[in-house]
Amino acid sequence: MKINSAEFVISNQDVSKCPTNRLPEYAFIGRSNVGKSSLINMITDYKNLAKTSGRPGKTQLINHFLINKNWYLVDLPGYGYARVSKSSKAKFQKFITKYFEQREQLVCGFVLVDVRHEPQKIDLEFMEYLGESGIPFSIIFTKADKLKPNALDRNIDLYKQVLLNGIWEEVPPYFVTSSSNKMGRDELLAYIDGINQSMNNDFK
Numbered sequence: 001m002k003i004n005s006a007e008f009v010i011s012n013q014d015v016s017k018c019p020t021n022r023l024p025e026y027a028f029i030g031r032s033n034v035g036k037s038s039l040i041n042m043i044t045d046y047k048n049l050a051k052t053s054g055r056p057g058k059t060q061l062i063n064h065f066l067i068n069k070n071w072y073l074v075d076l077p078g079y080g081y082a083r084v085s086k087s088s089k090a091k092f093q094k095f096i097t098k099y100f101e102q103r104e105q106l107v108c109g110f111v112l113v114d115v116r117h118e119p120q121k122i123d124l125e126f127m128e129y130l131g132e133s134g135i136p137f138s139i140i141f142t143k144a145d146k147l148k149p150n151a152l153d154r155n156i157d158l159y160k161q162v163l164l165n166g167i168w169e170e171v172p173p174y175f176v177t178s179s180s181n182k183m184g185r186d187e188l189l190a191y192i193d194g195i196n197q198s199m200n201n202d203f204k
């Protein structure tokens with residue numbers, strides 16, 4: 001799929017104020033600093049569409065980006081950022097949970113995982129929560145440029161094993177990406193395109 005246009009539409013904390021048209025949307029969720037906003041820029045090929053930062057906790061709202069005028073990418077705040085105060089953390093969690101539970105336009109959540117690290121409880125628990133809530137999701141491994149090929153394969157294999165040893169009977173669809181060198185971009189766009197096509201406008 002070619003990206004012809006990508007535009008910022010709205011930011012808010014309130015799921016009822018998200019765009020009301022019935023276009024399919026794909027949300028990026030994961031720990032703070034995992035690379036959600038960078039991946040939105042990489043996929044769309046716009047440098048500064050989503051705001052990124054070396055410091056965790058940059059994205060604090062639900063951000064809708066309209067792509068090719070017919071689907072949305074949604075950038076969400078990260079979870080698991082210790083330095084955000086307790087009250088704002090609780091607030092985050094509440095509106096993120098509300099977003100996942102109430103947003104009918106959400107066709108797939110992408111859970112981003114930093115491929116350099118061992119599987120983290122908070123990510124596994126979030127996937128479990130999505131599974132239990134019947135929300136379709138896929139995994140995106142990020143920052144693949146930071147590992148040598150062997151280490152990359154090893155970490156992905158380990159992740160799969162941990163998933164299969166946990167509650168999952170099969171490994172969810174997954175993508176290996178790098179926002180620095182665009183690895184995984186074509187695969188991810190083809191996947192989204194496939195889902196968009198399969199909905200065949202029934203959605204609207």
Ligand code: GTP
Nearest residue numbers: 032033034035036037038052053057058059078179
């Ligand atoms: P929050 O909004 O705070 O939740 O973070 P985020 O998940 O949106 O992360 P963001 O995209 O802001 O990126 C965090 C940092 O990681 C930035 O310094 C990025 O440059 C860096 N980064 C993101 N993706 C990659 C990648 O694929 N490779 C490398 N090397 N660095 C990356």
Ligand code: MG
Nearest residue numbers: 036037058059
């Ligand atoms: Mg962000």
